[in-house]
Amino acid sequence: MTAKTFAIAAVVAAAVALPGIAQAQGRDQIRVVGSSTVFPFTTAVAEEFGRQGRFRTPVVESTGTGGGMRLFCQGVGVEHPDYTNASRRITRGEFETCTRNGVQVVEIAVGFDGIVVADRIGGANFPLTREQIWKALARQVPVNGALVNNPNRTWNQIDPSFPNRRIEVLGPPPTSGTRDSFVELVMDVGCRNIAEIRAITDPAARTRACGAIREDGAFVEAGENDNLIVQRLTTSAEAMGIFGFSFYDSNRDKIKSHPIEGIAASLETISASQYPVSRPLFIYMKNNHVGVIPGVLEFAAEYMSDRAAGTDGYLGDRGLVPMPDATRRSLRTSVMNRQVLTQVN
């Protein structure tokens, strides 16, 4: 068993390793990267798409919106992904990278997601405004006319009508698209009427002052695993959590959401654009890969179809808030015509 064992091991190693490197890299399977918020919707479409049997099931990877854009814009060719999920619109910088690398981008809005401030079921009602959330979570808030490190420890320091409850909010880390949207939809709006912030003349400094979230323990970055936030909320009388509407929707028996500016988050209020903290979700298609990787355009067609993203579609069951039918259909036509994105502001 001696020399033979060696010989066999070596032959096996060579047999397995060599063809691997030698094999040309054709690809007959769509690759999708990007946002973890859009991930559950894209996997559902991918599965349904594969089930129809015309093409192989796309491989979907969750890398976060920013990470996905980096991979997507890296170039054209089978080693680069065909789609990327995004929980926000592509930024100008990302678009420029794409253009520089010859990537033609087709933007596809697939629906909406809301961001909820959630609490355990038994907790008291807690109607919030975005300004109050800003005062609770901003790094610096005005005290006697000057911006100082946020001194607010309990909710009743922000508004005397609130209970004496410690401020503890669990939310997404900076790498997450949900965090970007939260800053844009809540923090940036919440500081609008603060005189001391308006007094900052440099727009970049003003944006920074608005969007900075405190790091003294009142806001806890809970990582990308929302199940952990749910667990924490159900066991704590003080913690509140920030996450996507679809996650809240699947865990309604354990958590409730607080109305923002008097409007509760629901499928209806989000699709009617009444609920203030909602955002569109996107997938981006690489136009250069249409006709190169089998099924690229057909995948977009499935994603935008009535049975998927429609009002009663299967994505709705998973918590995606559908667009109005007319909007979606006209968008679908422009996607099917492969209308390439030409500029991003």
Place this chain on the structure above:
Amino acid sequence: MTDMTISTASDLHTSGAAQARLKARYAREARFKAYGLVAIGFAVTALVFLLWTIVSNGYTAFMQTSIRIEVMIDAERIEGTTPAEKRSDLALRTADWRGMVNASLAAKFPDVPRSDRRFVNDMVSQGAGTQVRDLVLSNPNLIGQSVTLWVLAHSNVDMLHKGFIERDAPPNRRPVNDRQIALYDQLVKEGSLEAKFNFRFLVGANSASPELAGMWVAIVGSFWTLVICLAIAFPLGVLTAVWLEEFAPRNKWTDLIEVNINNLAAVPSIVFGLLGLAVFLNFFGMPRSSPFAGGIVLALMSLPIMIIAARASLRAVPPSIRQAAIGLGASKLQAITHHVVPLAMPGILTGTILAMAHALGESAPLMLVGMNAFVVDVPTGPLDAATVLPVQVFRWAGQPERGFVEKTSAAIMVLLVFLLFMNAAAIYLRKKFERRW
């Protein structure tokens, strides 16, 4: 008493002070044993608690609720004009199977108003249409006939059946509404709803719906990853160990290599993942998410462990064996390949299996090379996209749907069974081929 002398040996043992010292020593020993028992007790309690949590959460995943329906295989819903066209593979694959299932549900519950049809359709899984399709694909003669079959229930119904959804909770806090609970009760009463053994969980592909989700892609992915890992790490590890142990001169270079190998064994696995991402994916352009790239990363990770284990077992072979072989005229190479390595092989294999078991449970470095993807098609080779068992556990743990909670624990149970088998194999090999000199 200050100048007390010990006159006899018996004084040493029988004096009052000696008795007290003896008692104190016994007490110390008893305490020490008690500490040990407490430590073991703590470890055992923690283990039992862990296993109990996993098993009690996960055992239900091995049963899955199904609903019996009678489906009319409606030729109208299959594309094509002639019967032959309708039997073609493409026509059968793209037919409106879901529509047939919905029609059969409508026929089964005729008094449900139109506005509530959606709730009826949501009682069965999204994969129900595929189940009908697979049946007809295997037997196209069923077209035009009516078939009775068990289709999977939707995960919410499954959770209700298993008691994870409180039916008395207010309607806005449970995922099934009153209409669906009434239908569920009716189905249970007439015996059309049963929990059946869930083969799909072991041999089915992954899915975004908990009731359809299976582990087969992860199992196959883990297999290919380990094959690549073994094929690279084993020969390299054994050759390195033999050279270092038998041929290498003792100088500062070999000392340096030795120190580095020992240090590498302690490097956190995520570092190997970063290396894999930078070198194998970005530089060599290996396919993302493939067991090939993952296996190489794991091979680098387990190489130091295997070298250390192999060296230890080579060192355990007595020098007299080498000397006897050389004394009888064997060359050094012959002494090593004919005598030393075969005698060390049981130890080398044990170390290899333990390193492989370690690699099987590794997730962090693989996620960096893209093996945390959602993959449905079963990989046919090491270059196809795949995922592995521990990553599958991680992915399911992050899913919002309630049904994935039990799947997560069940997947951990499957992973533990594989690990148990590998460790048992290591113990068996050690016992069977162990040699004492």
